[in-house]
Amino acid sequence: MLTKTFAPITNFFNQITIFCLQLLQVLRAKTGTLWIAYCEIMWIVSQCSFWTAESIVREAFPPFVTIAGxxxxxxxxxxxxxLIQGVRTFRLAxxxxxMIGVxxxxxxxxxFFLTFLFFFIITNDDEQASSDQFFHRFLIIKMIFTCVYTLLKAYALYTAYRCYSYIAKTRRAIAHLTIFEDPKRFVLSASKN
Incomplete structure (x- = not known):
C-alpha cells in the first residue's frame, strides 16, 4: 500500500533525474557545437581572404571561379x-x-577531390614542363587539404547531429514531465472528448 502511495512521487523524481542528465548532455554538446561553429567562422574569414587575394593580386582564376568561391x-x-541560432534557441529546424548544408x-x-584526382592521374609526367610540375605539387597540397577539410566536415556533422539528438531527447523529456505536473488537466480534457 505504501509503495503505491509514493509511486507517483518516485516516478516524478526519476523523470527529473533523467531530465537533468539529458540537460547536462545538451549543454556539453551545445558547447562543442558552438566551438565548431566559431572554428568555421575562422575558416570563412580565411576563405574570404584567399578569394580576395586571388581576385585582386594574382588573378589566377577566371572571374566566374572567383565569384563561385x-x-x-x-x-x-x-x-x-x-547552426549558431539553432543551438542557442534550441531550434531543431x-x-x-x-546538417543538410554540411x-x-x-x-x-x-x-572536387575526385575530379582533381582524375586530372592528376590522367596527365602524363613525360610531357610536362617545369611549370606543370609546380601545378602538380600545388594540386597534391590542395588534395591533402580537401581530404582534411572533408574529415573535419564529417566531424562537424557528427557533433551537430549529437547536439540535435540531445535537444530532441530533452524536448521529449520535458513533454513527458508536463504530463506528470497536473494529472487532473489531462483527465478533464479526456472526459470532454
Missing part, C-alpha cells in the same frame, strides 16, 4: 549562422538546415 563562402556563413558541402568537396 565568394558565393560558396557566403552560403557557408549563412549555414553557420543557422535550424540545425537540420545546417552534407551538400561534403559531397561538393568529395567531387
Amino acid at each position: 565568394f558565393t560558396f563562402t557566403c552560403i557557408q556563413l549563412v549555414l553557420v549562422f543557422f 535550424y540545425i537540420e538546415v545546417y 552534407c551538400c558541402r561534403m559531397f561538393m568537396f568529395l567531387s
Whole structure:
C-alpha cells in the first residue's frame, strides 16, 4: 500500500533525474557545437581572404571561379549562422538546415577531390614542363587539404547531429514531465472528448 502511495512521487523524481542528465548532455554538446561553429567562422574569414587575394593580386582564376568561391563562402556563413541560432534557441529546424548544408558541402568537396584526382592521374609526367610540375605539387597540397577539410566536415556533422539528438531527447523529456505536473488537466480534457 505504501509503495503505491509514493509511486507517483518516485516516478516524478526519476523523470527529473533523467531530465537533468539529458540537460547536462545538451549543454556539453551545445558547447562543442558552438566551438565548431566559431572554428568555421575562422575558416570563412580565411576563405574570404584567399578569394580576395586571388581576385585582386594574382588573378589566377577566371572571374566566374572567383565569384563561385565568394558565393560558396557566403552560403557557408549563412549555414553557420543557422547552426549558431539553432543551438542557442534550441531550434531543431535550424540545425537540420545546417546538417543538410554540411552534407551538400561534403559531397561538393568529395567531387572536387575526385575530379582533381582524375586530372592528376590522367596527365602524363613525360610531357610536362617545369611549370606543370609546380601545378602538380600545388594540386597534391590542395588534395591533402580537401581530404582534411572533408574529415573535419564529417566531424562537424557528427557533433551537430549529437547536439540535435540531445535537444530532441530533452524536448521529449520535458513533454513527458508536463504530463506528470497536473494529472487532473489531462483527465478533464479526456472526459470532454
